[in-house]
Amino acid sequence: MISVYRKALLQCLDLLCLLLALIITGMATIAPELDVLADYTGASLFTIFFYMLFLYILDAYNIGMEEFKDTVARTLIACCFGIAASAVASYAFDHWRFDRLTLLLLFCLSSSFFIGWRWFYYINADKFTHPLRVLLVGPDKDGKVRKLLAEGLPKATILGYAGVPDEDSADPCLGPASDALEAAETNQATMIALMPDAPIDEKIARSLLKAKLGGKMVVDIRSFYENVAQRLPLSQINDEWLLQTEGFSLNTRGSLRRLKRASDVLISLGLLILTSPLMLASAIIVRLGSPGPVIYKQKRVGLREKEFTVYKFRSMRQDAEKNGAVWAAENDARATGYGKLMRKLRIDELPQLWNVLKGDMSFIGPRPERMTFVKELKEKIPYYGLRHSVKPGLTGWAQVMYPYGASEEDARLKLEYDLYYIKNMSLLLDFNIIFKTLGVILFPRGAR
Numbered sequence: 001m002i003s004v005y006r007k008a009l010l011q012c013l014d015l016l017c018l019l020l021a022l023i024i025t026g027m028a029t030i031a032p033e034l035d036v037l038a039d040y041t042g043a044s045l046f047t048i049f050f051y052m053l054f055l056y057i058l059d060a061y062n063i064g065m066e067e068f069k070d071t072v073a074r075t076l077i078a079c080c081f082g083i084a085a086s087a088v089a090s091y092a093f094d095h096w097r098f099d100r101l102t103l104l105l106l107f108c109l110s111s112s113f114f115i116g117w118r119w120f121y122y123i124n125a126d127k128f129t130h131p132l133r134v135l136l137v138g139p140d141k142d143g144k145v146r147k148l149l150a151e152g153l154p155k156a157t158i159l160g161y162a163g164v165p166d167e168d169s170a171d172p173c174l175g176p177a178s179d180a181l182e183a184a185e186t187n188q189a190t191m192i193a194l195m196p197d198a199p200i201d202e203k204i205a206r207s208l209l210k211a212k213l214g215g216k217m218v219v220d221i222r223s224f225y226e227n228v229a230q231r232l233p234l235s236q237i238n239d240e241w242l243l244q245t246e247g248f249s250l251n252t253r254g255s256l257r258r259l260k261r262a263s264d265v266l267i268s269l270g271l272l273i274l275t276s277p278l279m280l281a282s283a284i285i286v287r288l289g290s291p292g293p294v295i296y297k298q299k300r301v302g303l304r305e306k307e308f309t310v311y312k313f314r315s316m317r318q319d320a321e322k323n324g325a326v327w328a329a330e331n332d333a334r335a336t337g338y339g340k341l342m343r344k345l346r347i348d349e350l351p352q353l354w355n356v357l358k359g360d361m362s363f364i365g366p367r368p369e370r371m372t373f374v375k376e377l378k379e380k381i382p383y384y385g386l387r388h389s390v391k392p393g394l395t396g397w398a399q400v401m402y403p404y405g406a407s408e409e410d411a412r413l414k415l416e417y418d419l420y421y422i423k424n425m426s427l428l429l430d431f432n433i434i435f436k437t438l439g440v441i442l443f444p445r446g447a448r
Contacts, residue, residue, distance in 0.1 A: 042090055054085070057439045133156075135174070135184045160187070190216075223245070250422070301374045310355055312348050313351060314339070315343055366422075367393070
């Protein structure tokens with residue numbers, strides 16, 4: 001997983017490569033008395049904006065988290081979209097427009113630079129990362145924190161913990177909590193992580209504050225994991241932390257709710273108009289492809305656990321649930337031929353724009369589930385009911401960050417992403433999700 005800060009550094013590297021490509025291209029194809037940045041300001045700015053936008057949308061920064069060929073594919077497609085969009089945008093400006101030779105050379109140079117540094121990073125990833133050496137304050141019972149760090153920071157090393165010896169801890173006890181600073185220095189820890197039940201008194205707090213002011217990383221394990229993995233760790237949170245932590249403020253901020261509703265109406269109306277030809281074609285194909293209704297209606301759970309009727313293009317056979325409700329499966333045999341394509345491209349969900357327009361759903365929010373599954377999951381997963389404190393969404397943080405879930409464990413992990421969204425809800429995060437949704441559509445992951 002690429003951290004936010006590392007991703008920002010990689011984006012800066014892309015920006016430098018793009019500026020270098022622009023300068024070289026200008027020297028090669030533009031008259032000597034002209035400067036590519038000064039005399040072609042519009043074309044250069046459009047190029048930078050659209051290249052960086054599509055590199056972000058297509059998530060071209062998961063280097064080392066996927067096969068290198070997938071990274072190359074994402075990068076090349078982003079460059080194609082970037083050069084095409086910048087050329088179209090600058091067409092109205094005669095003096096800012098790049099000619100075809102300039103566009104071609106710029107595309108070749110920029111894509112080569114982008115792929116070049118990614119290849120260098122890919123083969124030398126171990127040299128660019130400095131694994132964390134973590135000292136816990138408080139025992140890690142049943143190894144839950146070890147598991148969390150393995151998911152978010154697989155190269156982090158837990159040295160042990162400072163606190164009262166505990167047989168249930170997966171790590172060695174390195175001394176009492178009062179000696180946490182000494183244990184950190186002795187074992188060369190680069191981070192001191194406070195467990196939810198860490199035995200912190202005034203003396204220990206003072207020594208940890210001294211360590212933090214002295215340059216050591218002292219963090220609450222829950223907040224740290226939230227920032228790194230961008231989801232809330234269910235195994236570590238409790239009512240007290242949820243109450244005291246910042247966030248979860250949508251229902252107390254009327255202006256944000258009204259703004260979100262206004263954007264839902266505008267986006268749903270715009271998309272209904274833009275996608276109407278595609279929806280008409282899909283309706284005809286569904287009708288001709290298999291017997292049954294074109295629109296599939298189903299009860300789903302929405303805000304405050306109230307049920308509403310959701311609308312989708314039917315992507316499965318009419319008798320798909322003759323034996324009762326079941327989770328969707330990968331390569332589900334119940335899906336029709338066109339249904340599989342619709343699910344991969346999310347076309348089957350376009351009728352839900354009507355749900356957004358009506359107010360049953362928001363454009364962005366947790367995925368609406370069926371009451372059968374909700375009742376079952378509420379009994380097994382803590383805080384599952386919190387996802388119904390906001391309207392469900394056509395897309396959402398969990399939908400773009402995690403493949404389609406088909407089990408209780410998947411539902412648990414998706415809930416962690418949903419809680420992160422509810423806690424940090426903002427228009428900026430919504431725009432982030434919209435961009436990531438475009439990337440998921442272009443590079444489908446786990447659609448069912």
